[in-house]
Amino acid sequence: MVKINENYLKLKAGYLFPEIARRVNTFAENNPDADIIKLGIGDVTEPLPQACCDAMAKAVDEMRDRATFKGYGPEQGYPWLREKIASHDYQRRGCDIDASEIFISDGSKCDTGNILDILGDDNAIAVTDPVYPVYVDTNVMAGHTGPANDEGKYEGLLYIPITADNNFTAKVPTDQKVDLIYLCFPNNPTGAVATKEHLQEWVNYAKSVDALILFDAAYEAYITDDSLPHSIYEVEGAKDCAIEFRSFSKNAGFTGTRCALTVIPKTLTAKASDGSEVQLWQLWNRRHSTKFNGVSYIVQRGAEAVYSEQGQAEVKALVNFYLENAKIIREKLTAAGLTVYGGIHAPYIWVQAPEGLSSWDLFDKLLNAANIVGTPGSGFGAAGEGYFRISAFNSRENVNEAMKRITENLKV
Amino acid sequence: MVKINENYLKLKAGYLFPEIARRVNTFAENNPDADIIKLGIGDVTEPLPQACCDAMAKAVDEMRDRATFKGYGPEQGYPWLREKIASHDYQRRGCDIDASEIFISDGSKCDTGNILDILGDDNAIAVTDPVYPVYVDTNVMAGHTGPANDEGKYEGLLYIPITADNNFTAKVPTDQKVDLIYLCFPNNPTGAVATKEHLQEWVNYAKSVDALILFDAAYEAYITDDSLPHSIYEVEGAKDCAIEFRSFSKNAGFTGTRCALTVIPKTLTAKASDGSEVQLWQLWNRRHSTKFNGVSYIVQRGAEAVYSEQGQAEVKALVNFYLENAKIIREKLTAAGLTVYGGIHAPYIWVQAPEGLSSWDLFDKLLNAANIVGTPGSGFGAAGEGYFRISAFNSRENVNEAMKRITENLKV
Numbered sequence: 001m002v003k004i005n006e007n008y009l010k011l012k013a014g015y016l017f018p019e020i021a022r023r024v025n026t027f028a029e030n031n032p033d034a035d036i037i038k039l040g041i042g043d044v045t046e047p048l049p050q051a052c053c054d055a056m057a058k059a060v061d062e063m064r065d066r067a068t069f070k071g072y073g074p075e076q077g078y079p080w081l082r083e084k085i086a087s088h089d090y091q092r093r094g095c096d097i098d099a100s101e102i103f104i105s106d107g108s109k110c111d112t113g114n115i116l117d118i119l120g121d122d123n124a125i126a127v128t129d130p131v132y133p134v135y136v137d138t139n140v141m142a143g144h145t146g147p148a149n150d151e152g153k154y155e156g157l158l159y160i161p162i163t164a165d166n167n168f169t170a171k172v173p174t175d176q177k178v179d180l181i182y183l184c185f186p187n188n189p190t191g192a193v194a195t196k197e198h199l200q201e202w203v204n205y206a207k208s209v210d211a212l213i214l215f216d217a218a219y220e221a222y223i224t225d226d227s228l229p230h231s232i233y234e235v236e237g238a239k240d241c242a243i244e245f246r247s248f249s250k251n252a253g254f255t256g257t258r259c260a261l262t263v264i265p266k267t268l269t270a271k272a273s274d275g276s277e278v279q280l281w282q283l284w285n286r287r288h289s290t291k292f293n294g295v296s297y298i299v300q301r302g303a304e305a306v307y308s309e310q311g312q313a314e315v316k317a318l319v320n321f322y323l324e325n326a327k328i329i330r331e332k333l334t335a336a337g338l339t340v341y342g343g344i345h346a347p348y349i350w351v352q353a354p355e356g357l358s359s360w361d362l363f364d365k366l367l368n369a370a371n372i373v374g375t376p377g378s379g380f381g382a383a384g385e386g387y388f389r390i391s392a393f394n395s396r397e398n399v400n401e402a403m404k405r406i407t408e409n410l411k412v
Numbered sequence: 413m414v415k416i417n418e419n420y421l422k423l424k425a426g427y428l429f430p431e432i433a434r435r436v437n438t439f440a441e442n443n444p445d446a447d448i449i450k451l452g453i454g455d456v457t458e459p460l461p462q463a464c465c466d467a468m469a470k471a472v473d474e475m476r477d478r479a480t481f482k483g484y485g486p487e488q489g490y491p492w493l494r495e496k497i498a499s500h501d502y503q504r505r506g507c508d509i510d511a512s513e514i515f516i517s518d519g520s521k522c523d524t525g526n527i528l529d530i531l532g533d534d535n536a537i538a539v540t541d542p543v544y545p546v547y548v549d550t551n552v553m554a555g556h557t558g559p560a561n562d563e564g565k566y567e568g569l570l571y572i573p574i575t576a577d578n579n580f581t582a583k584v585p586t587d588q589k590v591d592l593i594y595l596c597f598p599n600n601p602t603g604a605v606a607t608k609e610h611l612q613e614w615v616n617y618a619k620s621v622d623a624l625i626l627f628d629a630a631y632e633a634y635i636t637d638d639s640l641p642h643s644i645y646e647v648e649g650a651k652d653c654a655i656e657f658r659s660f661s662k663n664a665g666f667t668g669t670r671c672a673l674t675v676i677p678k679t680l681t682a683k684a685s686d687g688s689e690v691q692l693w694q695l696w697n698r699r700h701s702t703k704f705n706g707v708s709y710i711v712q713r714g715a716e717a718v719y720s721e722q723g724q725a726e727v728k729a730l731v732n733f734y735l736e737n738a739k740i741i742r743e744k745l746t747a748a749g750l751t752v753y754g755g756i757h758a759p760y761i762w763v764q765a766p767e768g769l770s771s772w773d774l775f776d777k778l779l780n781a782a783n784i785v786g787t788p789g790s791g792f793g794a795a796g797e798g799y800f801r802i803s804a805f806n807s808r809e810n811v812n813e814a815m816k817r818i819t820e821n822l823k824v
Binding site for chain 2: 004045072109119121179286395
C-alpha cells in the first residue's frame with residue numbers, strides 16, 4: 001500500500017498566491033466588467049530588455065542548425081553565464097566568488113525549497129515573521145515542523161518578528177540556538193533593507209554557532225544607496241556561513257522566462273553526525289546533476305545579455321521605472337493618511353491597514369470596492385496581520401489609477 | 413550547528429554520466445587530436461524542428477512588447493499546451509486523460525526525482541536492474557535505502573532483473589509486496605519495449621496490493637509497432653495506480669531546450685497512516701505551486717508547435733532518422749559477431765560485451781582504441797554488468813564511422 005508524505009497535510013489552506021488568485025477569479029466571474037488592477041503577486045509587467053530578446057532570438061536560430069544546435073548543457077549552467085555573474089555581480093563589488101561557485105537554475109523559489117534536500121532533518125530553523133511563505137511551506141513539506149497553531153505558526157520553527165516596532169530588522173536570537181536562518185533583503189514582503197552592520201551581526205552569530213544563513217537577494221537590484229550591501233558576501237566571514245539566492249525575475253523581468261542562480265562558496269561546510277565537515281558545494285553539485293538538467297540554452301543566452309552594456313542600461317531603466325511607481329504609491333498613500341513602509345530599496349510597499357481592518361478585510365475591501373488586488377500581510381505570517389503588501393510592478397497608468405481608487409475608498 | 417542530509421554520503425561515486433564525462437575529458441586532454449565520437453549519454457544531435465524554432469522566435473518577439481509580454485504563467489503549464497497534449501498524446505489513443513491532469517515541467521529527470529516529495533518514507537520500492545540511475549539515486553538521497561553493497565545495490569530496494577534470460581521483461585514480484593515500482597518502456601538502457609499484456613500484469617499487481625507505478629515513457633515516440641502501448645493509460649485500470657512521465661527531449665530534441673510533462677490522474681490516491689485516501693493530484697499540485705514556477709513561456713510555445721502539422725512531420729522525421737541509425741548499429745555490430753538487443757522501438761542498443769570484458773573494460777577499450785564513447789551497462793546496475801549501451805543519437809556520418817572503428821577493434 002503506497003503511503004503519502006503526510007507532512008503535506010499539515011499545510012494551511014492554499015499557498016498564499018493561489019488563494020489570492022482563487023478570490024480574484026471568483027470576483028472576476030461575478031463582475032465581468034470590473035477593471036481589476038493587480039498589485040498583488042510580485043509579477044513584472046514591462047517587456048523584457050531588447051538585449052535579452054535579441055540574444056534569445058539568436059539562440060533560437062542556433063537551434064535550427066546542426067552546427068550550432070545545443071543539446072544537454074552543463075547542469076550547473078554554461079561557463080560564459082557563470083563567469084559574467086561572478087565578475088559583474090560579485091568580484092566587481094569585492095566579493096571573492098568564483099564562477100564555479102555559481103549554480104544556474106530556473107528559479108529562486110525552486111532553489112530556496114530544494115536546498116533543504118542537502119540538509120539534515122534535525123536542524124533548528126528560524127524564519128522572520130512576516131516571511132516569504134515558500135521558506136516555511138517547504139520546511140513543513142520536508143517534515144521539519146509540527147502542525148500549525150491558530151495563528152498559522154508551525155510548531156518547531158522559530159519566528160523572528162520584523163515589524164515597525166523593531167524597524168523591520170531581524171534580531172539575532174539570544175535565548176535559543178538556531179542552525180538554519182532564512183534572511184531576505186531587500187525584504188519581501190516589508191520592503192525593508194539591511195545595512196552591512198545588520199548582516200554582520202547575523203554572520204557573526206552564524207559563525208559563532210556554526211549555523212547556515214540562506215540569504216535571498218532576489219531584490220538586490222532595487223537598492224538605491226550604494227553603501228548598502230547587495231550581497232551577503234560583502235560582509236566579512238559570510239563565505240563560511242551563507243548561501244545566496246538571486247534571480248533574473250525582478251531585475252530583468254524574467255518571471256515568465258525563468259532564470260536564477262544560487263551561490264554556494266566552496267569554503268562552506270556543514271556537519272555529519274560523526275562531527276566530520278562536509279562541503280555543501282559538493283552535495284549541491286550532486287543534487288543539481290541528479291535532479292536537474294540545466295536551464296534552457298535559449299534562456300541562459302537571454303540572461304547573459306543582461307550583462308551587456310545595452311542590457312545593463314535597459315535593466316537599470318526597468319528598475320528605475322518600478323522604483324518611481326513605488327515612490328508614487330508611497331506618496332499617495334501617505335497623503336491619504338495611511339502609514340507605509342518600504343518601497344525605497346524594494347518594489348514592495350508595506351501598508352498598515354486602517355484601524356479595525358485585518359489584512360484579509362482590507363484585501364476583500366479593496367477588491368470589492370476599488371477592484372484593486374494587493375497581498376494580505378497575514379498571508380506572510382502572524383506578525384504580518386494588519387499589514388498589506390502593494391507591489392510596484394505595474395504600468396504607470398495603472399499605478400496612478402489604483403492610487404486614485406484606493407485614496408477614494410480608504411481616505412482616513 | 414547545521415547538519416547535512418547524510419543520505420548523500422551513501423551515494424556511490426559520481427552519478428554515471430558525470431563519471432563518463434570525467435574519463436572522456438581526461439582522455440581528450442591527453443589526446444588533443446583524437447576524433448572522439450560520443451554514443452554515450454542519450455543526447456540528441458540534430459537541430460530542433462523548424463516549427464518549434466518558429467514558435468519560439470515568435471514568443472521571443474512577444475516578450476519585447478508590453479501588450480504581449482508574459483510574466484509568471486500557471487505553475488502547471490499553459491492550458492493551450494496541456495490541452496494539446498491531452499488530446500494528441502492521450503485521448504487520440506483512447507486514454508481518458510484530461511488537460512488538468514497534465515503538469516508541464518522542465519524535465520522528466522527532475523520529475524521522477526521530485527515525485528518522491530509527495531510520497532512517504534516507508535514505502536517498499538522496486539526498480540529494475542539495470543535501471544536509469546536517477547530513480548535509485550533520488551531514493552538514496554531521500555533516505556529510502558541503506559548503504560550500497562559491493563555490487564552497488566542499495567539495501568532496502570528490490571531489484572528486479574531485466575536481462576536476456578527473461579527477454580528484458582520485468583517480472584511481477586511474487587514473494588515480496590512492493591508499494592512503489594519504477595518502470596520505463598521503451599526501456600533505458602536496454603532498449604526493450606513492453607507489450608500491453610506485460611503492462612497489464614503490472615497494473616493488475618499494483619491494483620491488487622495498492623501499489624503505485626511510476627511509468628517513464630520518455631522514449632514512447634520510438635515505438636514502431638502501433639499495437640504496442642505508448643502510454644500506460646492504454647492499459648485497463650492504470651488510471652488508478654500509475655503516474656506517467658514524458659518529455660520533449662527525445663522526440664523533438666529538447667534536451668537543451670527543456671520541457672517535459674507528468675500525468676497524475678485525479679482518480680489516483682495513496683494512503684495516509686490513518687488509512688484515509690489522499691488524492692495524489694492535489695499533493696503534486698501543491699508541490700508544483702510551492703516549489704516550481706512553471707516552464708519558460710518561450711519554451712512552452714516551442715513545445716506546443718510539436719503538435720502542429722509541420723511539427724508532427726518534423727518530429728517523425730527526427731525519430732525515423734535516429735531509428736535508422738539504430739538499425740545500422742544493430743546490423744553492423746551483429747555482423748561483427750556481437751550480440752545486441754533493443755534498438756527497434758528505442759534509440760538505445762544494448763550490446764553484450766565480448767567474453768571476458770567487463771562493462772567498464774569495454775568502455776575504456778573503445779575510448780582508447782576507437783575513440784568511441786558508450787555507456788557501461790554496469791553503471792545502470794549490477795545486472796547490467798557485461799553489457800554496454802550505445803545510443804543512436806548522432807549524425808549518420810558519425811554512426812557509420814563509429815561502427816567502422818568498433819568493428820575493426822572488436823571483431824570477435
